[in-house]
Amino acid sequence: MSSQGQRLRIYFTGVGGQGTLTATNLLAKTALMCGCDVVAGEVHGMAQRGGVVESVVLLGGWRSPKLDLGEADLLLGFEPLETLRGLPYLRQGGTVLSSSDCLPPLSVALGTSAYPSLTTIQDDVQKVAGKSLFVPCRTLGREAGSIQSGNTVLLAVACTLQSLPFTLDDLRTAIKTFLPEKLHQSNLKAIELGKAYVEQQ
Amino acid sequence: MGKHPLLSEAQGEKILLLGNEAIVRGALEAGVGMVTCYPGTPSSEVVDTFRRIGGDGRYSMEYSINEKVAMEVACGAALGGAKSLVTMKHVGLNVAADPLFTTAYTGLPGGLVVLSADDPGCHSSQNEQDNRGYARLAGLPCFEPACAEEARSMTRAAFALSRDLEQPVLLRTTTRVSHMRGPVTLHKLPDKKELVDFTKNPMRFVPLPAVARKRHLALREALQKASEIADQSPFNTETQQQNTSLGIICSGVARAYLADALASGGWEDKANILELGMTWPLPEKRLSDFLNRCTRVLVLEEGADFLERDVRALAQRIDASATIEGKNEILTECGEYSRSLVMKRLAQWFDCPCPLKPAAGQSQELPMRPPNLCPGCSHRAVYYAARKVFGDDVVYSSDIGCYTLGIMPPLRTADFLFCMGSSVSGGSGFSKASGKKVVSFIGDSTFFHSGMTGLANAVFNHHSLLLIILDNGTTAMTGHQPNPGMLQESLGEGCTHLDIEQIVRALGVTACKKIAAYNVRGLMKAMTEYSDCDGVRVIIAEEPCVLYARRTLKKVSNNVAYVAEQNEDTRRCLAELACPAFYKDGENIAVDETLCSGCMVCLQVAPKSFKAKKREGGRS
CATH class of the missing domain: 3.40.50.970 (Thiamin diphosphate (ThDP)-binding fold, Pyr/PP domains)
Incomplete structure (x- = not known):
C-alpha cells in the first residue's frame, strides 16, 4: 500500500484509562510500517485522572502535531459523549466512527447532569458527517477477551470501511509487531469482530 | 527479551x-x-x-x-x-x-x-x-x-x-x-x-x-x-523564493504550523522563509543578510516576543529598512499556536483571502468530564475528614500533585497555591498576617521537593499551621516515579527510603501524628485535637496511591462496597464523598463494582447504608 500522497487527518477522543493513546500509537506505527508520512500528537498529564483524552494522527506529510476545529477527515471516538464533544473538530462531510458504549462522567453518575441520548448524539453527528457508524466497542472488546481491545475493533471497522488507507492485514501485522505478545490473541479477535460488525450492517 | x-x-x-x-x-x-x-x-x-x-x-x-x-x-x-x-x-x-x-x-x-x-x-x-x-x-x-x-x-x-x-x-x-x-x-x-x-x-x-x-x-x-x-548551523535553514521580497522568520514548533499553513493556502512562493532551530545566540550574520534582502518581515514564534524584539533590535543596529511585524491580535503571547491561527495571520499579512472554512459548533451544553481523584484515592478520605472537622472556618493552603484536585466540589479543600512546597511556607505567612487558621496539604514527593525547608522555617519562626502530609508513597501525578518516601522494597537496591515522620520530628515538630488515611474516624479525631492548638502541627496520612497499589504493588482488595440501605445517609455520602464508583440508578444509589477499589471509606461515612461483600470475579 502506498499512500504518501494521501493527506488524512484523524482525531481520536476517549476517556482516561480507555487506551486511546495506545490505539493512537498503534495506528501511527502501522502508518510508518506501510511507508506513510506520519505525525501524531498527544497530551498527557491531568487527562489520566478520568478526564478526556484527545490525540491526533496526521498522514501524508503534515508537520503540525495538532488539529484545529473543522479539520479532521476522520473522527474515531472511543466513547459516544466524547465523540459528540469532539464533533466540532470534524470537517463538514468527514467520517465519524464511534463506540456506542457509554461511560457516564461523574456528574451524570451522581445525577447532577444528564447524558444525551444515543439518538441525539447520532443525529448531531449526521448533521456534520458524510458517513458515520456507531459500534458497541466495549461489548465487542469484552467478547474478544479484553475491554481495551474494543479500540482495535474500531480501528478494524475503519480499515474495513476504507476510512483508513490500511488493510486488515496491515493491522494484523502491526498488532503482531508492536503490541506485547499477551495482547495478540484478543486484538486479533477484535479485528475479526470489527470486520464482522461492518459486514452485518 | x-x-x-x-x-x-x-x-x-x-x-x-x-x-x-x-x-x-x-x-x-x-x-x-x-x-x-x-x-x-x-x-x-x-x-x-x-x-x-x-x-x-x-x-x-x-x-x-x-x-x-x-x-x-x-x-x-x-x-x-x-x-x-x-x-x-x-x-x-x-x-x-x-x-x-x-x-x-x-x-x-x-x-x-x-x-x-x-x-x-x-x-x-x-x-x-x-x-x-x-x-x-x-x-x-x-x-x-x-x-x-x-x-x-x-x-x-x-x-x-x-x-x-x-x-x-x-x-x-x-x-x-x-x-x-x-x-x-x-x-x-x-x-x-x-x-x-x-x-x-x-x-x-x-x-x-x-x-x-x-x-x-x-x-x-x-x-x-x-x-x-x-x-x-544546519538547524537554521533558508527557503528562498523568486519574485518576492517578503520574508518570514520562524522558530520552534511554529515552524511546523507555518509549513502546513503555507501548503494549505497554496502560499509557498509568497515569501522567503528563515527557520531557526538553534535559536540562541542569534545567528546574526544570517539574520542580517535575510533582513537586508527583504522589504517586509514577519516574525512567527509561539510564546513571548523574544525573537521579534531581537530582530527589531538587530534591524536597527544594521540599519535595515525592512518593515518588521510580529505579535498582534491574532498571534498573541498567550496560548498555543496552530496551523489555522498562522493561516489567519498570513492571510492578513499577505492581504489575501483566508481559505479556512468555519467549523460546526456544539449544539448543546454537554456534561463536563473534568479529571477527578480516583475511586479509592486516599486523598478523598482525608479531604472528607477535613471538611467535616473544619468546614469553611479555615483557609486551605494546597500544593502541587493529584491532591490539587481537592479543589473540586464537594471536597473544596484548596483555597490558594503558588508553587511546589508553598503549602507550608505560604500557609505560614498567611496565618501570621491574617490571624486565620490555616490547614496545609502536601504530598510526599512535594514534601521532599521543598516542603521540608518550609517546615524547618515554620518551626524556626514560630508559625502556626496544621500541615497534613498526604503520604501515598509515590509521585502519583506524573506517573509513579520513585521518591524517598517510597517503600524500600519498591525502591530496590539503588535508593534508600527516608521516613517522613522521623524527618518531621527531627525538624523540631513535637505535635505529630501518623494515621492510616482510610481511617476516617482517626483522622477526624487527630484533626479535632490539633484544631485549636497554636504552633506547627503535622498529621501524616499514610496509604499507598490506589493505582500504584494495584499496578505495582499488586494489592487488590477482595471486597467491594454495596448499598445495603437507601436512606438519608446514603444520599449524604453521595453528596459529600462523591466517590466516582457511586452512581444513580433511577432514584437509588449504587456502587459500580468494577470501579470500587474496596477502600471502605463509604462504610465509615454511612455505616448503615454501605456494606462490604466479596468481589465477584476479577477486576476488569
Whole structure:
C-alpha cells in the first residue's frame, strides 16, 4: 500500500484509562510500517485522572502535531459523549466512527447532569458527517477477551470501511509487531469482530 | 527479551518515537553518562524512558529530590567529566536557576544539556512561561526542535556544542513537541563514554567575585563563538523564493504550523522563509543578510516576543529598512499556536483571502468530564475528614500533585497555591498576617521537593499551621516515579527510603501524628485535637496511591462496597464523598463494582447504608 500522497487527518477522543493513546500509537506505527508520512500528537498529564483524552494522527506529510476545529477527515471516538464533544473538530462531510458504549462522567453518575441520548448524539453527528457508524466497542472488546481491545475493533471497522488507507492485514501485522505478545490473541479477535460488525450492517 | 529499540545498534533504521523518547536516543548517540531529573509533565517520559530501558551500563541516572538538586548533581557530573543531561518542566527551571546561572560563568568541561519542557496552553501547569528567556538571561545556547527527528538530532548537537564550548546548553521543547510521535532515523551509538579529566582550577570553578568578573567575560566570548556556530548551523535553514521580497522568520514548533499553513493556502512562493532551530545566540550574520534582502518581515514564534524584539533590535543596529511585524491580535503571547491561527495571520499579512472554512459548533451544553481523584484515592478520605472537622472556618493552603484536585466540589479543600512546597511556607505567612487558621496539604514527593525547608522555617519562626502530609508513597501525578518516601522494597537496591515522620520530628515538630488515611474516624479525631492548638502541627496520612497499589504493588482488595440501605445517609455520602464508583440508578444509589477499589471509606461515612461483600470475579 502506498499512500504518501494521501493527506488524512484523524482525531481520536476517549476517556482516561480507555487506551486511546495506545490505539493512537498503534495506528501511527502501522502508518510508518506501510511507508506513510506520519505525525501524531498527544497530551498527557491531568487527562489520566478520568478526564478526556484527545490525540491526533496526521498522514501524508503534515508537520503540525495538532488539529484545529473543522479539520479532521476522520473522527474515531472511543466513547459516544466524547465523540459528540469532539464533533466540532470534524470537517463538514468527514467520517465519524464511534463506540456506542457509554461511560457516564461523574456528574451524570451522581445525577447532577444528564447524558444525551444515543439518538441525539447520532443525529448531531449526521448533521456534520458524510458517513458515520456507531459500534458497541466495549461489548465487542469484552467478547474478544479484553475491554481495551474494543479500540482495535474500531480501528478494524475503519480499515474495513476504507476510512483508513490500511488493510486488515496491515493491522494484523502491526498488532503482531508492536503490541506485547499477551495482547495478540484478543486484538486479533477484535479485528475479526470489527470486520464482522461492518459486514452485518 | 531483546534489546529495547532505543538501544538498537542498527543505523539508518527508522522508528516511530515520542519526542521525549527521541531526546533519549539523541542523548545516547551523544554518549550521555549521567541523567538527573525531577519529573514534571511534559518532560517526564525522558527520564522514565532512561529508567525503563536500563541502558546496558551506558549511563547513571537518578530521580533527584527537586530540580535544583537535579541541576547541581548534573553540573557536578559534568564537572566530573561526563556528558550530563538534566530534565524538568518549565517551572522546574525556576527552582534550578541558581546553579545554572553560576555554571554558565564557570563552564562545565564534561558538557551539560538542560531540557526545559515548556507548556504553552497550560495543559498541566500553573503558567505558560517561555523559558527561551533563560537562554538570554543566563547566557545559554538554545535549541528548539519542532519534530521527533529534530528532538534526536538537536539533543545530539546540543551535547557536542556543550562539550565544545564547555558551556551548559538549553534544549527547549514544548508540550506538542515532547508529546508528538514521528519517524526518527537511528544513528550510531558510541562505543564508550568519553570522560573529560577534571583539572583542579579553583580560580575558574570557585566563583569568588574576582573569578566571577573574569568568567563573565569568558561567557560573553563563548556566546560570540556560539553565534558564529549558529550562523553555520544546519538547524537554521533558508527557503528562498523568486519574485518576492517578503520574508518570514520562524522558530520552534511554529515552524511546523507555518509549513502546513503555507501548503494549505497554496502560499509557498509568497515569501522567503528563515527557520531557526538553534535559536540562541542569534545567528546574526544570517539574520542580517535575510533582513537586508527583504522589504517586509514577519516574525512567527509561539510564546513571548523574544525573537521579534531581537530582530527589531538587530534591524536597527544594521540599519535595515525592512518593515518588521510580529505579535498582534491574532498571534498573541498567550496560548498555543496552530496551523489555522498562522493561516489567519498570513492571510492578513499577505492581504489575501483566508481559505479556512468555519467549523460546526456544539449544539448543546454537554456534561463536563473534568479529571477527578480516583475511586479509592486516599486523598478523598482525608479531604472528607477535613471538611467535616473544619468546614469553611479555615483557609486551605494546597500544593502541587493529584491532591490539587481537592479543589473540586464537594471536597473544596484548596483555597490558594503558588508553587511546589508553598503549602507550608505560604500557609505560614498567611496565618501570621491574617490571624486565620490555616490547614496545609502536601504530598510526599512535594514534601521532599521543598516542603521540608518550609517546615524547618515554620518551626524556626514560630508559625502556626496544621500541615497534613498526604503520604501515598509515590509521585502519583506524573506517573509513579520513585521518591524517598517510597517503600524500600519498591525502591530496590539503588535508593534508600527516608521516613517522613522521623524527618518531621527531627525538624523540631513535637505535635505529630501518623494515621492510616482510610481511617476516617482517626483522622477526624487527630484533626479535632490539633484544631485549636497554636504552633506547627503535622498529621501524616499514610496509604499507598490506589493505582500504584494495584499496578505495582499488586494489592487488590477482595471486597467491594454495596448499598445495603437507601436512606438519608446514603444520599449524604453521595453528596459529600462523591466517590466516582457511586452512581444513580433511577432514584437509588449504587456502587459500580468494577470501579470500587474496596477502600471502605463509604462504610465509615454511612455505616448503615454501605456494606462490604466479596468481589465477584476479577477486576476488569
